[in-house]
Amino acid sequence: MKNPVRRKKKVPKKPLNITATNSSAHPLSVIRHLSYLRGMSQPLSPEQLLTIANEFGTPLYVYHAEKITEQYGKLQQAFQQSNTRFFYAGKALTNINILKHIRSLGCHMDCSSINEVSLAIRAGFEPGNILYTSNGIAFSEIEEAVALGVNVNIDSLSNLEKFGKKYGHDYPVGIRLRPNIMAGGNLKISTGHGNSKFGIPLEQLDNILALIKQHDLFICGLHVHTGSEIKDVSVFMQVADIFSELVPDFPDVSFLDLGGGFKVPYKEEETGTDISLLGEKVADFLAKLSKTHQRDFQAWFEPGKFIVSESGYFITQINVLKQSGNTIFAGVNSGFNHLIRPMFYEAYHRIQNISNPNGPLHHYTVVGNICETDTFASDRQLPLISEGDYLVFYNAGAYGFEMASNYNARFKPAQVLVINGKPHLVSRRDVFEDLLRNQVEVL
Numbered sequence: 001m002k003n004p005v006r007r008k009k010k011v012p013k014k015p016l017n018i019t020a021t022n023s024s025a026h027p028l029s030v031i032r033h034l035s036y037l038r039g040m041s042q043p044l045s046p047e048q049l050l051t052i053a054n055e056f057g058t059p060l061y062v063y064h065a066e067k068i069t070e071q072y073g074k075l076q077q078a079f080q081q082s083n084t085r086f087f088y089a090g091k092a093l094t095n096i097n098i099l100k101h102i103r104s105l106g107c108h109m110d111c112s113s114i115n116e117v118s119l120a121i122r123a124g125f126e127p128g129n130i131l132y133t134s135n136g137i138a139f140s141e142i143e144e145a146v147a148l149g150v151n152v153n154i155d156s157l158s159n160l161e162k163f164g165k166k167y168g169h170d171y172p173v174g175i176r177l178r179p180n181i182m183a184g185g186n187l188k189i190s191t192g193h194g195n196s197k198f199g200i201p202l203e204q205l206d207n208i209l210a211l212i213k214q215h216d217l218f219i220c221g222l223h224v225h226t227g228s229e230i231k232d233v234s235v236f237m238q239v240a241d242i243f244s245e246l247v248p249d250f251p252d253v254s255f256l257d258l259g260g261g262f263k264v265p266y267k268e269e270e271t272g273t274d275i276s277l278l279g280e281k282v283a284d285f286l287a288k289l290s291k292t293h294q295r296d297f298q299a300w301f302e303p304g305k306f307i308v309s310e311s312g313y314f315i316t317q318i319n320v321l322k323q324s325g326n327t328i329f330a331g332v333n334s335g336f337n338h339l340i341r342p343m344f345y346e347a348y349h350r351i352q353n354i355s356n357p358n359g360p361l362h363h364y365t366v367v368g369n370i371c372e373t374d375t376f377a378s379d380r381q382l383p384l385i386s387e388g389d390y391l392v393f394y395n396a397g398a399y400g401f402e403m404a405s406n407y408n409a410r411f412k413p414a415q416v417l418v419i420n421g422k423p424h425l426v427s428r429r430d431v432f433e434d435l436l437r438n439q440v441e442v443l
Contacts, residue, residue, distance in 0.1 A: 312397020
């Protein structure tokens with residue numbers, strides 16, 4: 001590596017909250033989000049889900065607040081020996097009530113657009129607890145983020161140069177790097193490999209250092225996100241090794257962002273990322289790095305799916321059963337306009353017939369009502385299905401409603417948040433007027 005870029009020290013005009021620790025949450029919040037130590041939250045039962053479906057109709061997204069609390073508590077417990085901050089990846093689910101609940105736990109928020117930044121502020125997150133990582137965006141969005149006082153990561157040389165020309169050393173900024181590591185459960189969610197659009201390639205390090213020197217940039221953090229559904233802890237530690245090599249070139253760096261992408265178990269036999277092991281390794285990594293460079297460092301993570309996925313249930317109803325050869329199609333009142341993950345990522349969701357959970361098992365292909373091939377599950381063994389039965393898709397809290405659309409002019413579903421056993425409507429189902437809301441009739 002090259003010698004560190006030497007430049008005079010200045011105090012940025014707008015120092016950001018880059019030193020907060022796990023203890024930043026209110027003590028009562030800490031007690032709440034560690035409540036899982038007294039007993040794991042119980043999943044919503046088929047009986048509860050049936051009652052909710054009858055009250056609010058289907059298709060319907062249901063979220064369990066206590067499960068979100070439990071998941072964040074697991075992170076706090078696993079990383080309690082290290083100086084670590086967690087930024088919820090809001091792109092997984094941005095309902096304002098979910099954001100407010102996550103903020104109440106002491107978690108921070110990671111944003112992928114300036115609009116997500118605005119949502120975070122509306123939900124009550126302090127600007128210093130918001131992270132905005134840009135990706136192929138106009139520089140004007142970065143200017144808006146700076147005006148709001150949030151943490152900013154930049155992922156292109158072009159925008160880094162523009163940032164340097166406008167802000168110089170006056171505003172701390174992080175750099176998103178591309179490490180050329182292939183990781184993730186699907187190529188579409190792998191973001192760190194050599195052909196990925198994300199981040200500045202490590203081979204362009206000399207260009208980065210030249211821009212830092214030219215514009216006296218204050219680089220406060222380094223960021224790498226390799227993908228989603230990462231089970232192997234060693235992937236994160238590969239990133240840590242890269243950071244260890246890079247730190248001498250960035251004397252002002254105080255945070256090292258290892259991204260997110262913790263594996264969430266979707267199938268019954270699957271296990272997730274061993275976050276306790278990861279927490280131990282990160283604590284050891286930070287201790288060694290601090291000893292070597294005689295200064296403190298903080299690890300940042302951006303979990304999204306890990307926090308909200310298992311809290312979510314998507315309830316549908318059987319419209320029609322259709323026999324075709326040896327295949328029985330079970331057609332539900334939804335499609336990839338509501339849950340696109342099985343079609344887009346070939347993702348697996350456990351499905352249960354909550355109307356007849358103990359019925360004899362048969363094989364069904366569960367499909368939607370969209371004028372496309374929208375297969376949720378092929379040749380899936382399920383308890384005997386009748387028209388009118390309710391099917392629930394589990395692990396539907398992340399990238400479900402958030403990726404929904406009005407394709408085929410169909411309505412987006414309602415969303416319900418269950419808090420202490422009580423269901424609350426947190427977004428209503430579309431009505432016909434919603435399909436026309438932004439249209440301008442000129443004929």
